[in-house]
Amino acid sequence: MRILVVGAGPVGLMFCSRLSQGGHDCVLIEQNRFDQTFSRASTLQPATLELLSELNCLSDLEPYGEIVSEVMAWNLDDGTIRESSYRILSACTNFPYRFHLHQSILRERLIAELRRRSRCHLVEQSKAVAVHFDRHDQAVSLEVKLHGVSCLTQTFCGDYLILCDGAHSALRQQLGLRFEGYDLPMPxxxxxxxxxxxxxxxxxxxxxxxxxxxxxxxxxxxxxxxxxxxxxxxxxxxxxxxxxxxxxxxxxxxxxxxxxxxxxxxxxxxxxxxNVAQRYVSNRRVKRVFVLGDAAHVTNTRGGINMNFGLLEAYSLASCFLNDAGQDALDRWNVFWLGLTESVLMERTTQLHSGRTPHFLNPKNDELDSLMRSCLLDLLPYTHSSF
Ligand SMILES: Cc1cc2nc3c(=O)[nH]c(=O)nc-3n(C[C@H](O)[C@H](O)[C@H](O)COP(=O)(O)OP(=O)(O)OC[C@H]3O[C@@H](n4cnc5c(N)ncnc54)[C@H](O)[C@@H]3O)c2cc1C
Incomplete structure (x- = not known):
């Protein structure tokens, strides 16, 4: 099987890294250069660390980040402090901490790892501009505009196409997928x-x-x-x-x-x-195309959940392909992750609006259970499921 992926952000790279553990070929197409660096997200949650460890990518990252075990809420007006520690997760994960790492370093290391794996073909400075479906729905093709050559496009063909082209995805629009929700008024x-x-x-x-x-x-x-x-x-x-x-x-x-x-x-x-928004697509699958990461959902970044959720879903979809999932299983993946997007991602990030104290720091809630949910450990089992 040959799978096309658009977008070498963390989510597209996670998908390719997981996929390249098996026998499928993939082509990763990125409009910019691979060595461009922007400082964006900074938090890898324990659930993501579990997956990066399985991909043997974590030890490469360790020298560049900060292990953070302690967390606090501090009311500056009355001096009250509430504390919690990721260490209480020790029985549930090998990584009872957050790892603070610049997104650009995660991207750089995942690209370096993919270059070592021969089954992933990396194409940079090439912009995907149009998706075409085969009449019998047996394949999908992608028109790609080559950098610096004004009118020259190349067509890539694959069995599936995975869109990880970020919040402003033009291809999502072309597929007619609505990106519903609202923009938050303040940056x-x-x-x-x-x-x-x-x-x-x-x-x-x-x-x-x-x-x-x-x-x-x-x-x-x-x-x-x-x-x-x-x-x-x-x-x-x-x-x-x-x-x-x-x-x-x-x-x-x-x-x-x-x-x-x-x-x-x-x-x-x-x-x-x-700028921040709460938006998500109404469908993750259109025929042989799947939408992941910021192309599928954007949220308020407080709590460091959105990118991590995208990394988990990318790992999960790649696992389906590794398990040779059929059309019905892929449909079930779509329905399942659409449900999680609404009931987990949107719900948890909406609760974090307006500076509200995270659940696990509120003494009314079960600290362990709330902390597990805030770092997405409750979703980890689904990343290996074959649906
Ligand atoms: C300025 C900024 C700051 C942020 N800060 C935080 C933060 O502090 N904390 C936090 O949790 N999150 C933050 N985020 C959000 C976080 O960066 C995203 O959740 C994360 O990058 C999503 O990864 P992704 O792979 O889905 O998309 P992206 O990282 O957006 O990657 C998409 C990739 O697709 C490529 N692409 C797009 N269109 C095409 C095309 N047609 N053809 C080929 N390639 C294409 C792009 O060049 C890009 O490399 C921030 C986002 C921004 C923009």
Missing amino acids: VVRLSTPVLPACLEEQLAGVSYLQAAKRSLSCLKMSDGWRFVLRPSLSEVYEATADTFWARQCLADSFADLVPPRWWFSHPAKRDSY
């Missing part, structure tokens, strides 16, 4: 700093959710510093996305009792911002 703003004052670093857990009357912010410890994730109000958007001043001022206000405000203005920091 997410991130400030990254290589250092923190020791007094603050001692107070924070590797993942810290901070709340004050006026705002909430998340703090993530990375291997190369700290990442602060802030959510401006509507009236703050212009200022928040203009330069670093707004974010620096938020941190100065939030930690005024611990850190002299001028500290935040006298140290290097990088800012970026991105």
